Amino acid sequence: MGEYITANEVNLCLNIQAYQEAVHSQSYSYMLDTICEPQQRNEILYQWKDDKHLLARNTFIGEQYNTFYHNQTPENLMRTVVANYILEGVYFYSGFMFFYNLGRNNRMPGSVQIIRYINRDENTHLWLFRSMLLELKKENPELFTAEKVADYREMIRTGCEQEIAWGHYAIGDDVSGLTKQMITDYVQYLGNLRCNGLGFEKLYKGHDEEPEALKWVSQYSNANTIKTDFFEARSTAYAKSGALEDDL
Numbered sequence: 001m002g003e004y005i006t007a008n009e010v011n012l013c014l015n016i017q018a019y020q021e022a023v024h025s026q027s028y029s030y031m032l033d034t035i036c037e038p039q040q041r042n043e044i045l046y047q048w049k050d051d052k053h054l055l056a057r058n059t060f061i062g063e064q065y066n067t068f069y070h071n072q073t074p075e076n077l078m079r080t081v082v083a084n085y086i087l088e089g090v091y092f093y094s095g096f097m098f099f100y101n102l103g104r105n106n107r108m109p110g111s112v113q114i115i116r117y118i119n120r121d122e123n124t125h126l127w128l129f130r131s132m133l134l135e136l137k138k139e140n141p142e143l144f145t146a147e148k149v150a151d152y153r154e155m156i157r158t159g160c161e162q163e164i165a166w167g168h169y170a171i172g173d174d175v176s177g178l179t180k181q182m183i184t185d186y187v188q189y190l191g192n193l194r195c196n197g198l199g200f201e202k203l204y205k206g207h208d209e210e211p212e213a214l215k216w217v218s219q220y221s222n223a224n225t226i227k228t229d230f231f232e233a234r235s236t237a238y239a240k241s242g243a244l245e246d247d248l
Helices: 008-033 037-046 052-070 073-104 109-139 148-171 180-196 212-221
Strands: none
Touching: 008 037, 008 052, 008 073, 008 212, 052 148, 073 109, 073 148, 073 180, 073 212, 148 180, 180 212
């Protein structure tokens, strides 16, 4: 994608993002190393190849990249950027919810802190792709006709439905503090939030605010809201409170 981006500062941000994603992958691997044997860790990391739910979820995003790789048109580039927006703003944020639920139940605090660092980075990635889409909207209005916007909205809807199905399968009603309904409400809220961020009509009736039962998610995702002992506290924010608007 970088070869199609002419703004040097945006290319720099994309390179930083790629580096950070590599660090995130190492972080997830480290977390698995602390709770299971290396062989089991590898089985978990490659579970997406055999688990039909994971495969369907990943295939939806992966197909957008593959299509652009084989046919590099402006329309396919747009769909790739939207796919990144879904990945960063729906899939990842939904996953953070599970770890923050552990945190509010005083479990795996070290892992929760790692996720908060990752969440901090993903928030910047999300704003990067949102800014790219909004800039493309100004520079190439032909890529944002009513028909194309309907296609992008449908992509976001599909991403949300895939994430809801995955959450019901992986978490269901079997994890203390979470239910299928909470997962559905939160992901639909994310879907509306992402559409609103691009100036699109929302996908789901209602779901305009973070669900009341999930207010604790934003408390954990906001780097400035978790209170700690002054001498033990570590700053996780890239900017002072209020200097950068958080997306959640």
